[in-house]
Amino acid sequence: MEIRPANVGDVDAVGDLLVHLYEAEAPNIVNSNRAGCLDLVRRSLRQANPDLAGGYVIEASGQIVAYGAIAPADDPRRPIRQPGFRTIWRTLGLFAALRYLVGIKRLMLRVCAQLPPGNAQIHSIVVHPAFRGLGLCRSLVDHLESELRRAGNESIMLYVLKGNDVIGLYGKLGYRRVAAGGGPLEWLKHPGFVMHKFLGRKGEKG
Numbered sequence: 001m002e003i004r005p006a007n008v009g010d011v012d013a014v015g016d017l018l019v020h021l022y023e024a025e026a027p028n029i030v031n032s033n034r035a036g037c038l039d040l041v042r043r044s045l046r047q048a049n050p051d052l053a054g055g056y057v058i059e060a061s062g063q064i065v066a067y068g069a070i071a072p073a074d075d076p077r078r079p080i081r082q083p084g085f086r087t088i089w090r091t092l093g094l095f096a097a098l099r100y101l102v103g104i105k106r107l108m109l110r111v112c113a114q115l116p117p118g119n120a121q122i123h124s125i126v127v128h129p130a131f132r133g134l135g136l137c138r139s140l141v142d143h144l145e146s147e148l149r150r151a152g153n154e155s156i157m158l159y160v161l162k163g164n165d166v167i168g169l170y171g172k173l174g175y176r177r178v179a180a181g182g183g184p185l186e187w188l189k190h191p192g193f194v195m196h197k198f199l200g201r202k203g204e205k206g
């Protein structure tokens with residue numbers, strides 16, 4: 001098993017993992033048309049972030065089995081640009097296209113919201129269903145934290161979406177739920193909350 005930065009050759013596999021992530025935390029986006037959604041997610045990755053910058057994968061026996069990404073404090077996460085509406089409409093049909101766009105927009109409003117200054121972000125953690133319960137998420141998050149610590153980040157936040165029962169998992173990994181300010185667009189965002197972990201001061205061993 002190897003944890004390594006993701007690269008352009010991983011886009012198809014990472015697209016598939018991201019659809020598994022949406023299925024867990026925002027099933028409205030996927031609807032019943034998984035193949036169409038997968039096509040759109042892969043297209044948007046190819047257009048917007050073909051190098052999967054900030055992303056890391058776990059590879060086991062030549063298969064990509066987990067994905068996660070980091071956004072350092074000085075380079076916050078940005079929404080992934082989506083294909084044009086006509087493409088989404090043609091792929092999913094009108095009503096599913098509208099649900100997809102609204103779902104993605106609400107998700108991005110939540111997970112790309114401004115974090116308090118000085119906080120890096122870990123996001124898009126997903127393990128392929130056939131490989132869950134083996135400690136891969138723990139290994140991946142450890143690795144992402146080391147990368148952020150090495151780059152001088154002292155504090156990490158991540159978003160957990162309401163309805164996705166992973167607060168216990170992140171609690172085990174040392175994250176604590178914190179109060180996050182509402183803001184005027186709160187009602188538009190996908191419901192969720194923030195968890196935080198302090199990595200230690202620069203130069204301290206984590």
Ligand SMILES: CC(C)(COP(=O)(O)OP(=O)(O)OC[C@H]1O[C@@H](n2cnc3c(N)ncnc32)[C@H](O)[C@@H]1OP(=O)(O)O)[C@@H](O)C(=O)NCCC(=O)NCCS
Binds near residue numbers: 160166169
């Ligand atoms: C959540 C997810 C990433 C966990 O991956 P995993 O590789 O199965 O997790 P691990 O095996 O590393 O588990 C680490 C620890 O958390 C615990 N854990 C795992 N999932 C949990 C959950 N949903 N609730 C509470 N604890 C959980 C494990 O029992 C393990 O505890 P232990 O070390 O004391 O035995 C995986 O289930 C997944 O991809 N889900 C769909 C996508 C998703 O929800 N991602 C999170 C977005 S914030």
